[in-house]
Amino acid sequence: MKAGCVIAGSRPWCRHLAEAVQNKTGIPCRLIQAQQELTLELLESLSPRYIFFPHWSWIIPETIWKRFECVIFHMTDLPYGRGGSPLQNLIIRGYQETKISAFRCSEGIDTGPIYLKRPLSLLGTAEEIYIRANAIIQEMIIEILNTYPASTPQYGEVTIFKRRKPEESNLDGVQTLEELFDKIRMLDADGYPPAFWDVGKFRLHLTRASRKTDKLLADVCITLRDERNV
Structure with missing residues (x-):
């Protein structure tokens, strides 16, 4: 069956997105969740009007974005915040709200023309924010x-974000409870390396942080450190 659109999303909260869009619009919608599924052969057989990328962890091949209208969703007010780990980079900079930018895939990273922008609150855990973003997307x-909105070129000052590395989840050097709270919650989502402290031979992973007046409460999972990664 041909699809009016394809949704390519690698995260759990994307699972029911295609079904929900199809039910609300009556437009056939195909879900792709793995990199190896996104092939030119499959897409040509489906002949979609749009391919939407709400949360995709891989580079979109040029053969695909030149052949089809590919719409990427990025959690910043582009051109501010081009690049990786937008949610974590925003929270670590103290932002409490942002915009989701829907833009057309092009040659540069996050440089394509904009279709739509919508506001997004950055309160709560990363998981809660992603679920909220999924509903907006x-x-x-x-x-x-x-x-079928027209896309318009990005304008304004360009700011580039660097993709965060797993070792940056280390909580050493945190100075305040507020900073600690933000570092825990911004990584608290399925598929992300949680914030951690190393204590001797042990690694303490912190999730589900709750901010109190003079303290934080959080769940702690303790494992033996992998000495090969130290």
């Missing part, structure tokens, strides 16, 4: 399918 996809 669903509405943005439906709007694009219903209105």
Whole structure:
């Protein structure tokens, strides 16, 4: 069956997005969740009007974005915050809200013209923020399918974010409870390396942080350190 659109999303919260969009629009929608599924052969057989990328961890091949209209969703007010780990980079800089930018895939990283932007709160854990963002992205996809908006070039000062590395989840050097709270919650989502402290031969992973007046409460998972990665 041909698809009116394809949704390529590698995270768990993308699982039901295609079904929800199809139910609300009546437009056939195919879900792709793995890199090896995103092939030119499959896409040509489906012949979608759009391919949406709400959360995709891999580079989109040029053969695909030149052949199809590929729409990427990025959690910053582009051109501010081009690059990797947008949620973590925003929280670590003290932002409490941002915008989700829907833009057309092009040659540069996060440089394509913009279709839509919608506000997003950055309160809560990373998991909660991603779930909230998923609901907003669903509405943005439906709007694009219903209105076929024109895209316009990005404008403004460009700021580049660097993708965060797993070792940056180390909590050594944190000075305040607020900073500690933000570092724990910004990594608290499925598929992300949680914030940690190394204590002797042990590694303490912290999740589900709760901010109190003069303290934090959090869940702690203790494992033996892998000395090969020290």
